[in-house]
Amino acid sequence: MELIVQGIIKAFELIVSFDSEVLGITWLSLKVSGTATFISLFIGISIGTAVALMNFRGKRLVISLINTGMGLPPVVVGLFVTIMIWRNGPLGFMEILYTPYAMIIAQAIIATPIVMGISLAAIQNLPPNLRLQILSLGASRMQMVWVLIKESRLPLLAAVMAGFGGVISEVGASIMVGGNIKGYSRVLTTATVMETGKGNFDIAIALGIILLLLAFLVNLLLTQIQQRQHPR
Amino acid sequence: MKSKTLIKIENIIVERSGVTVLDIGELNVQQGRILALIGPNGAGKSTLLLTLAGLLKPSQGTLYFQELPVDTNAGRAILRRNVAVVFQEPLLLNTSVYKNVAMGLKFRHLSNDEIRRNVENALDYFGISSLAKRSAKTLSGGEAKRVSLARAFAIKPRLILMDEAFNSLDPPTRETLIDDLRHILEETKITAVLALHDREETLRLAQDVTVMVEGIIVQSGTTSQIFNQPDSEFVANFVGTETILEGTVQSSNAGLMEISVAEKNISAVGDFLPGQNVYCCLRPENIIVSKDVPEKISARNVFEAKVQKIIRQGFFYKLILDCGFPVVAYITMPSCDDLGICEGSVISASFKATAVHVMRRE
Numbered sequence: 001m002e003l004i005v006q007g008i009i010k011a012f013e014l015i016v017s018f019d020s021e022v023l024g025i026t027w028l029s030l031k032v033s034g035t036a037t038f039i040s041l042f043i044g045i046s047i048g049t050a051v052a053l054m055n056f057r058g059k060r061l062v063i064s065l066i067n068t069g070m071g072l073p074p075v076v077v078g079l080f081v082t083i084m085i086w087r088n089g090p091l092g093f094m095e096i097l098y099t100p101y102a103m104i105i106a107q108a109i110i111a112t113p114i115v116m117g118i119s120l121a122a123i124q125n126l127p128p129n130l131r132l133q134i135l136s137l138g139a140s141r142m143q144m145v146w147v148l149i150k151e152s153r154l155p156l157l158a159a160v161m162a163g164f165g166g167v168i169s170e171v172g173a174s175i176m177v178g179g180n181i182k183g184y185s186r187v188l189t190t191a192t193v194m195e196t197g198k199g200n201f202d203i204a205i206a207l208g209i210i211l212l213l214l215a216f217l218v219n220l221l222l223t224q225i226q227q228r229q230h231p232r
Numbered sequence: 233m234k235s236k237t238l239i240k241i242e243n244i245i246v247e248r249s250g251v252t253v254l255d256i257g258e259l260n261v262q263q264g265r266i267l268a269l270i271g272p273n274g275a276g277k278s279t280l281l282l283t284l285a286g287l288l289k290p291s292q293g294t295l296y297f298q299e300l301p302v303d304t305n306a307g308r309a310i311l312r313r314n315v316a317v318v319f320q321e322p323l324l325l326n327t328s329v330y331k332n333v334a335m336g337l338k339f340r341h342l343s344n345d346e347i348r349r350n351v352e353n354a355l356d357y358f359g360i361s362s363l364a365k366r367s368a369k370t371l372s373g374g375e376a377k378r379v380s381l382a383r384a385f386a387i388k389p390r391l392i393l394m395d396e397a398f399n400s401l402d403p404p405t406r407e408t409l410i411d412d413l414r415h416i417l418e419e420t421k422i423t424a425v426l427a428l429h430d431r432e433e434t435l436r437l438a439q440d441v442t443v444m445v446e447g448i449i450v451q452s453g454t455t456s457q458i459f460n461q462p463d464s465e466f467v468a469n470f471v472g473t474e475t476i477l478e479g480t481v482q483s484s485n486a487g488l489m490e491i492s493v494a495e496k497n498i499s500a501v502g503d504f505l506p507g508q509n510v511y512c513c514l515r516p517e518n519i520i521v522s523k524d525v526p527e528k529i530s531a532r533n534v535f536e537a538k539v540q541k542i543i544r545q546g547f548f549y550k551l552i553l554d555c556g557f558p559v560v561a562y563i564t565m566p567s568c569d570d571l572g573i574c575e576g577s578v579i580s581a582s583f584k585a586t587a588v589h590v591m592r593r594e
Contacts, residue, residue, distance in 0.1 A: 130323050132319070136315065136317035137384070147325065
């Protein structure tokens with residue numbers, strides 16, 4: 001019991017004192033996961049919308065694959081990315097193994113199917129005649145797609161939250177491709193794993209609280225935007 | 233007035249997963265006219281509207297807009313710029329009423345000033361200027377319908393296509409909307425094709441009617457032609473001629489025929505030859521009901537009738553009469569009371585020979 005109480009006290013000390021190492025780790029977590037989510041939005045929304053709007057053979061199979069991808073195990077992604085960017089792997093020339101760039105790539109791969117699956121469902125959920133209605137008012141195909149995406153903005157915000165939530169809390173891939181290098185590629189999750197392993201529960205708890213707080217604040221912000229749009 | 237064809241269909245076939253859902257030899261919509269498409273569910277009315285809008289590519293045949301075939305790029309561009317479709321559901325976007333109505337104008341890259349002028353005009357036409365700033369999701373059904381109509385009219389189309397535009401509106405809302413729409417169509421002279429399923433709406437809005445069933449056109453004509461001279465039993469039934477009797481022409485002389493129906497004789501106008509099997513159609517509003525046999529009356533058909541059933545229909549009664557053959561008549565509530573009609577009473581039913589619409593029966 002004392003362990004936990006001590007841990008919490010120490011955690012608050014670290015947080016209020018703006019410990020520079022903790023701050024750096026937090027900032028890197030935000031940067032890596034934010035960038036990865038941003039990239040996943042572009043790829044996820046475009047492909048998700050395209051799949052939702054197009055009719056082709058094997059569409060159901062593709063949707064099943066995307067939905068499966070929503071639960072992609074981070075360690076599998078970590079393994080795959082590691083192999084790709086390994087010194088003599090296909091992308092080894094880029095020399096980005098154990099860098100934040102590698103972490104961004106891995107996290108973007110994890111978040112993309114989540115965003116894709118939710119945007120696909122959101123676009124498919126719009127009334128079927130809406131597309132024809134928009135076209136009949138003189139929209140070009142691109143204008144029509146843009147209006148549909150704007151119309152799905154509420155579920156798409158949910159996609160942002162789910163994608164960001166998935167990658168900020170992910171540890172397997174980050175540790176594999178980032179290497180948890182102090183001051184360089186150490187993020188909240190990888191640091192928590194390490195400190196716990198070393199028995200430094202107080203620091204681990206502090207990092208855990210910060211992680212939760214961060215996830216909460218980002219979601220609070222997005223929820224505010226989402227609910228403001230939504231009529232009660 | 234010389235009328236010009238605005239949009240024309242020639243030998244169009246539309247297939248959906250191998251099944252023909254629309255097969256139309258010819259359909260002309262004249263400029264400035266209001267055409268109603270009527271027919272049962274699944275008759276292909278919506279499919280025809282989408283085809284006319286250029287949103288559905290027929291597997292065969294050609295669509296002409298202002299005499300330009302629509303399967304060329306120029307033709308399609310002109311059609312798409314000049315047509316607006318109003319669907320059964322309002323299909324508004326989750327934004328303000330103003331932005332919804334402005335949508336089509338935005339697609340056309342008009343200046344903000346032009347957009348504002350057109351939107352304000354369209355809102356004004358439909359009496360919803362006060363809703364401009366409201367969120368579209370907070371509107372009532374009738375308001376939402378008006379917004380979707382205003383959105384279509386805002387782009388000043390040459391042709392407006394409406395699919396069952398008044399469904400799912402409560403009767404008073406529907407009534408006023410139909411009146412407003414008729415005025416707006418008359419004022420703007422926009423050509424309109426409306427898929428309707430209600431004969432009331434058709435009579436009030438349309439100048440021309442096309443009756444469809446199972447993807448084909450069974451009859452086209454002016455509204456009065458369709459309602460008064462249906463050329464098949466199906467059309468007669470559909471436009472609501474409530475009495476359809478099977479008979480045989482007994483004699484035919486100078487345009488006046490005697491037709492035997494269930495051992496009675498009906499006088500009717502027409503020139504079918506004796507021995508011809510026919511249908512006699514009687515519209516309930518053309519039947520005059522009286523307590524006693526009228527002495528001096530121009531109507532050539534007067535029958536003793538037993539009242540079998542009285543059915544209330546809004547502001548009047550529908551009487552099911554037995555004159556030796558079944559006849560349906562309408563009567564206002566006060567008249568019914570004045571005559572003291574109740575189920576079982578024996579009255580007199582008269583109708584003019586010219587009120588009998590006679591159709592060939594094979």
